[in-house]
Structures are given as C-alpha cells and as structure tokens.
Amino acid sequence: MWKIIRQIARAGVLTEAPPEAGAASNAGSERIQHELLAILGRALAIREVDAGSCNGCELEIHALNNPYYNIEGLGIRFVASPRHADMLLVTGPVSRNMEQALRRTYDATPEPKLVVAIGDCACSGGIFGESYASCGRVANVIPVDGVVPGCPPAPIEILRGILSAVQRTRAAQG
C-alpha cells in the first residue's frame, strides 16, 4: 500500500486549466462547474457513440479522462446509457450498418439533448465520404448541435467543443 501512496504523491496533481470555450468566457474549472449547474442543474452526462470511426477519435476521447484534463473534475462524466445522457458525442462517418443503432440511441436520449460530432469523418464524412456502406457525416442521420473537426481532434479541442455546445444552448435559451 505504501508504494501506491508514494507513487500517487510523487506524481502529484497534474490537472491543467480547462480551455476557454467562447471569446468572452473566462474559463476556470469553478466557473465551468457553475455554468454547467446553471444550465443543466447537475453534472453534464455524455454518451459516446462510435458510429463507424477508425478508433482514433475514441483514443482522444479516452484521454479526456486522464489526470491532465480531469474531465470529471469539471462536472462532466461519461455514462453507460443514452437514457442517462444530456449529450451524445458521435464519431466516425456513420456506417450504414450503424445507422439504425445511431438513430435508436438518439431516440433513447431524453430531451433536451445535444449532439456533438467529433472528428473530420463525423463533421464531413472525412476520407471515407459517402458510399454504399457509409452515410457520410453525422448530420446526414441525426441533428447535430456542434462539430469538432480534426483527425483526430486533440483532447483539448474535444473539451472546448463540448463546452461551446453547452454555452450555445444557454445563449439560445436567453
């Protein structure tokens, strides 16, 4: 046990300041927590859906859980079911074999819900495009509220995209 504690102490606290989401936003983890609470009344729950990606975007979404980004510390967590989610993060060109599953996942997510398309493929179809097996971008299948281009986008860009989508909702609500 003491080895574990020593290792934790030696590694120290590595969590970095979160990114600024909008031009006027003064991001700090406390402020982000407050904003999420003001908008949602609770933590932001995200369901990730790989709709046909190469798994590169999944690697970078995973990275958001590492101590540097510490996404749970901001009040954002990944949940196991769309029924628990406020937001869907969707990656990949939507393969035709995943089209129905993506629609069902969207339908199972309670209103109000946000969809953020992560990565070039989800934003535009990317290098795979539209074909006999691919529906192309996510917006061809379900409504999309925000996009994060990149192949794959860095974790900090994904976090920025998540925060921007939430803030835009607040702006729209007035």
Added chain:
Amino acid sequence: MSALDLDLGLSSTQLPAPLPIRHCSVTADQWRAAAPAVARSGGRLVALWGGDRRVNEAGGFAVSAAYALHDGLVWLDLALPPGALTYPDLAAVFPGAARMQRATADLLGITADAFDDHRPWLDHRVWTHAFPLRRTAAEGPPGLPRDYPFVRVEGDGVHEIPVGPVHAGIIEPGHFRFSVVGEKVLRLEQRLGYTHKGIERRFTELPPLEAHRLAGRVSGDSTVGFAWAYCMALEAASVCAAPPRSRWLRALMLERERVANHLGDLGALGNDAAFGFGLAQFSRLREDWLRLANEVFGHRLMMDCVVPGGSSVDLDEPAIGRLTRQCDAVETEVRALRAIYDEHAGLQDRFITTGRVTPELAATLGLTGLAGRASGQRADLRCDQPWSPYDQLEVGMASHRNGDVAARVTLRFDETFESLRLIRALCDGLPGGAVRADVSAPAAGAIGAGWIEGWRGEIFVALEIGANGEIGRCHCHDPSWHNWPVLEHAVIGNIVPDFPLINKSFNLSYSGHDL
C-alpha cells in the same frame, strides 16, 4: 525458391520488398494442396481475400491467400475460370479462414466449396449495393434487414445476454451474444461488421501515391503499422526503396506506437479489475508520450508521418535527445508500476487463470500477435524475418505459456521495456541522409505487398495496380481477424463480469476487421 515451391512444384517470384515475400499464381489443385502442406510445415494462414478481374466479357474472379512460412510469406493467387463463383475451401485446414471466406462472399459473391456457413458477415443487408467489390456492383433494392441466426444454447436456466452494438464504454461498436447460466458464460457469439465503411472500394478511387492516408485510417491505434505496410507494398510495386534514415524513423515510430498502446492497455486492464490507480498512472504516462509525439512528429498518433518513399518528418538532435530522455523517464515509472501490479493480490486474483487460451488451442485456432505470444505461439516478424532496421537490433521476443489475462499483461510489460530499448537504440544509431525518396507511380499491372509486426500482431497489405495505373485492389489485413474467434473460446467458463477484462486483454480492432 521457397520451401513450398519445392514441396508443390510451384514457381514463385520474389517481390522487391524488404521482407521475403513471394507471389505465385496457382491452379485449383495446387491451391488445395498448399493448405495442408503449409500446416504440416508449421506455417500459418495470414489472410484470405478475393478480387474481380473481369474485363468486358473476359476474365473471372480471383481469390488469394497469404501464408507465413519459416522462410517468409507466400502470396498464392488463384484465378477462377470465367463464370466460376466457387473456390476450394481453406477453413477445414485453417479455422481462421471461415470469417474471411464469409466476408469474401459478402463483398464479391464468390464462395468456398465445402463450406457450410452461408450467413452474411460484413453485410447486414443495408448496403446500397450488393457485392460492392465487383467491377459493376449490382445497384439495386437492398435486401431487407433480417434476423441473424445466432446459435442458440438450450437447457435449464440458460438465458441470453445481448450486448451492443453501442457499448457501455468508449469503445468501438460490435454485438456480443452471451449464453449464460447464472454468472457462468456457456457460449459467446460475436456479430461484427458494424464499422464497415467501404475502405477497400474507397482504395480503388484514390491515386496510389495518396492512398497511404486511407491505410493509416484502417485502425487508428495502428496508423503507423498500416501506413508502413501500405508504403512497403507501394514501394515494392514501384520498385523503389525508402532511404536508410527513413527506415529507422519508421521503426522508431512503430515502436513508439507499440509503447503508446501498451501503456493505454496496462492502465485500462488495471481499471477493469477495479484498480483505478492503474488507469490514472498509465493514462498520465500515455498523455506525456502522445504530447511529445505531437511536438516531435507533429501529430499525437503520428498519422500521415509514414509516406510513400520514406517519412514526412525528420528529427533534429534536440528532438532525438528528448525522445531518449523520455524513454528513461517512462522506464523508471513503468518499473515502479509493474512492482505495484505484481504485488497487488486483488489485481492478480482477477488476472491469473482468467480468459485462458492454452497453447494447444492457440495453435489450432491460429491465435496470432501479442495474444498468440502470451499463449506459447512464438512468432514476431521483427525476430523471425528481421527487415531493416530490425536486422541490426536483435529484437528480444517476449513470450509466455499461461495464455491468461495475467500472461497478456506480462507480455505488455515485457514488450514495453524492449520497445523502450529499441527506441533508444534507434535514436543512437539513426543514420544520416535523406528521409524521403521520390516514388514513381507504379506501372500498370504491378503488384506489391507489405508485412509489418504492429503492436497487436502482423499487418499485411496486398496491392494490385490496374490497367491504367490505378489501384485495382488493395487488401488490408488486421491481426484481429484471427483473434476475434479465439476470444469466443477464451471466455467459455468465465463469469460475465470478467468479460470486459478478458476483452481488454486482447484489445482487438473492430475497424481494422470490419474495413
């Protein structure tokens, strides 16, 4: 002259690749005789795929098999007579061929004789075209989605648990059908193909000199491995060689990709056994690793850094120094973490004997790569067919015989240390000179092949250039093809809650398999 040539009277030709890769056109009889001959000699099936060589009214379909033998790889090519839609079955000798034959049936409408599994595999009956790899894909009313006939287990108290395609974690989509009694898994059946996005047809729409970008997106976690295999195939087809410095840089990137994935997996395996400390520590190291990759190679995963003719990036002395120092720092940390993993009774209790694949079963089913080496299957291209620069590095092969989750964890630790040693050696010995050579467009009708030991196992790319210099066919093979069916066996008799742990210990690619 390969060993197989002598046995079967074949006359194969060596392709201009850095590894011994031979190509051979065969008759149906030779195709039939080759499989048992390969099996007898201790060889293994690497890949099976088909193609459409019909031009106007002439020509027919073709089917290819790649076998790994002691003296290299041999690519057998069987041209079917015009109008023929069947070829001799390989699954009776190599069980791993079964799903590849089903995929070939979906993509081209050609089937193996004496093979009775006619269920579709990649085709879920929602594509806009049937047989999409035919030259004239039949556009037409797609078939209605239909129920997939899973094998049912009957008996008192037996019930099914369907999982996926959308999984609970941040992972790729696939469907698992468990038949369980109580907590015990009696049978697992997989249904894959959900991420099939038409990669192989997309290849034929891209210029050969640009398609390495698509190869680098077959499976994002193996982007260096696939890009290198594709470039090796293209360079063989174009008969040109990457300069020495670029070969060392490619190996440097491949080893860094191996370490990045092993660090991620070691953390995730701890987490799946309820040891969150492991995930926090290893994901921190992985993030450090990716950040330096971004600074040095311009991309966290090193996508598009391996290009036709060499490498798109060069390293200066300060960068080399940083890479070397990071290896030292990570090694110290991983040694400390390994001691913690090894001494943690709760963790070892979850790892040891869980998800066991015996060496005998592994040999029968063709378990390959890292998982194969954890089950006594000693094969690693970097040791068996050391191509430049591995021929100067004396790569040590990690192996184990227990075949359980603990063995696959041990393999990852051992391979991480060996790769850190290799990265330092590659940094120390990096030769001077250019990092990229000009690659001419490959000639019409040229062929090439690439064969790489990626972090998961052997990656193979077969490239055929068409009559107008375009890509006629490009087949990308991920080692997951062989290992997915073995995972079905690994979970038998285990409890349902151990499935995520067992699955993670294999960490197979969905995208690399589904294409």
